[in-house]
Amino acid sequence: MAPIVTQFARIYPERNAEVPAGSYGTEGAPTYKDLRILTDDIEGGPILAPEYDASNAFGHSDVDDSGSRYSGGLSSKTRVDELTLLYLAHFGKVVTTGAGPEYTHIFTPLDDLTLVAPSLGLDLGIEKKRMYKYHGVLVNEINISKVNAGEVNHSYDIIAKSREVAAYPTGYAPTYSALKKLMTVNLATLHGQAIVWESLSIRMTRNWDTTLAFNAKTVPDAEIGLFMAEIEGVVKFENANPVFVDAYEAGTEGELTIDFRGDAVGGSFETLKLEFDRVKILNAPPPHINADRKTQSIKAQVLIPTAGDWAKATIINAVATPASYP
Numbered sequence: 001m002a003p004i005v006t007q008f009a010r011i012y013p014e015r016n017a018e019v020p021a022g023s024y025g026t027e028g029a030p031t032y033k034d035l036r037i038l039t040d041d042i043e044g045g046p047i048l049a050p051e052y053d054a055s056n057a058f059g060h061s062d063v064d065d066s067g068s069r070y071s072g073g074l075s076s077k078t079r080v081d082e083l084t085l086l087y088l089a090h091f092g093k094v095v096t097t098g099a100g101p102e103y104t105h106i107f108t109p110l111d112d113l114t115l116v117a118p119s120l121g122l123d124l125g126i127e128k129k130r131m132y133k134y135h136g137v138l139v140n141e142i143n144i145s146k147v148n149a150g151e152v153n154h155s156y157d158i159i160a161k162s163r164e165v166a167a168y169p170t171g172y173a174p175t176y177s178a179l180k181k182l183m184t185v186n187l188a189t190l191h192g193q194a195i196v197w198e199s200l201s202i203r204m205t206r207n208w209d210t211t212l213a214f215n216a217k218t219v220p221d222a223e224i225g226l227f228m229a230e231i232e233g234v235v236k237f238e239n240a241n242p243v244f245v246d247a248y249e250a251g252t253e254g255e256l257t258i259d260f261r262g263d264a265v266g267g268s269f270e271t272l273k274l275e276f277d278r279v280k281i282l283n284a285p286p287p288h289i290n291a292d293r294k295t296q297s298i299k300a301q302v303l304i305p306t307a308g309d310w311a312k313a314t315i316i317n318a319v320a321t322p323a324s325y326p
Contacts, residue, residue, distance in 0.1 A: 011085050078260070105322065133164045159219065185258065185260060187273075198295055231279070255275070281300045
């Protein structure tokens with residue numbers, strides 16, 4: 001992998017509880033959060049196409065600007081104080097409780113069609129020469145992965161309303177998180193049974209509607225799309241109680257909970273907890289013997305339950321933001 005040239009990355013709220021008078025795609029008075037990103041591959045710009053006309057039949061007469069759009073990805077290790085604004089720009093809804101030193105943020109999919117999704121601003125400082133400022137950033141997809149005892153990794157697919165090129169802020173000194181990366185799984189259950197994951201991948205897709213409107217050259221205010229969540233991984237196979245295999249064979253449904261734990265904060269621990277109340281296993285092939293253990297592959301889909309939060313992320317940290325939205 002080629003090295004990236006991004007000197008720093010920072011995000012800030014645009015339209016949410018911190019900037020109640022702000023508007024989608026407007027910077028306002030930002031409070032920056034610096035990110036330790038591993039990679040970035042954001043692309044886009046004006047959509048340019050060669051133009052022909054009858055008076056210049058032997059060549060292009062011009063280049064037509066048909067609009068603009070920006071999208072791409074970021075990846076990072078997982079520190080709980082770097083997650084909240086990114087999760088808000090994905091889920092669209094959050095309720096925060098607590099008065100310090102610990103705060104609990106509960107994210108669920110925004111399902112109110114009258115509301116505009118909360119957006120982020122994203123600044124990328126490039127080689128101390130220039131800065132790209134992305135406005136109206138929404139997180140369209142979050143991928144969470146962990147293998148064996150390794151770190152929890154996050155990757156984000158983002159879309160942005162606009163971009164501007166600015167001078168590099170030479171006096172800016174990023175303040176990165178001092179927290180440790182999440183590695184420990186405190187709790188993992190599937191269909192009510194405690195399980196041991198050897199590898200796990202969770203993919204949550206927001207499907208924000210980003211079509212170009214007739215009256216705008218840039219992506220308009222995002223509208224709510226279909227929220228999807230998929231789980232794939234390998235678990236340690238237990239002959240004594242293979243509940244998830246029986247559930248697959250019977251076509252029954254259950255729940256999935258995964259609780260990642262970090263350092264102590266207040267009277268609790270830094271936490272990223274994901275809960276899906278209705279999960280159906282789509283594929284569970286026969287287990288395999290891998291040297292000294294038996295493993296079972298699983299692929300599952302998250303469905304909307306008749307009651308409860310069908311997709312819920314709980315983050316516990318020492319950061320008061322993002323308060324509550326909507």
